[in-house]
Amino acid sequence: MCTLNEIESKYCEAISDALEGKDLTASLLVELSSNFYNELKVKDISHEIDDDILLYQYGVYDWNDEHGRHFVLDIARQFQLPSEDEPYQLSFSLIFDPEQFENIGAYDCWSMDFGDIESFVAHIKTTDGFKVAEDCIPRTYCISFYQC
Numbered sequence: 001m002c003t004l005n006e007i008e009s010k011y012c013e014a015i016s017d018a019l020e021g022k023d024l025t026a027s028l029l030v031e032l033s034s035n036f037y038n039e040l041k042v043k044d045i046s047h048e049i050d051d052d053i054l055l056y057q058y059g060v061y062d063w064n065d066e067h068g069r070h071f072v073l074d075i076a077r078q079f080q081l082p083s084e085d086e087p088y089q090l091s092f093s094l095i096f097d098p099e100q101f102e103n104i105g106a107y108d109c110w111s112m113d114f115g116d117i118e119s120f121v122a123h124i125k126t127t128d129g130f131k132v133a134e135d136c137i138p139r140t141y142c143i144s145f146y147q148c
Contacts, residue, residue, distance in 0.1 A: 059106030
């Protein structure tokens, strides 16, 4: 168990350990995110359905940043502290060249809309964005932590 202030460094450390000798793929992003959800818990979060949830999202974007036009495949973990109005999100994103994703619309879904994390993961693997990303090599990955 860790504090909310430690969760980003715990994710980065766990990702680094998991990637030793491996390439980061869409499947590995999903596997790591679901494992971290089950294993890395934050103190002072009840871990009830709305207080610790996952958001899966993807789309082609250009946010005028260092990535330019790109496809992002992201799983964000959202934490809600009982003492605060706005949640925190820890986002784990794969960044791809956009060409192979031009015909795929943006998509998102929440883990709370499924019976359990296994069903959520099974659904992710059926989505068009995941299926195409599975056959592509990401440019890079990003971890970001912020309050919404």
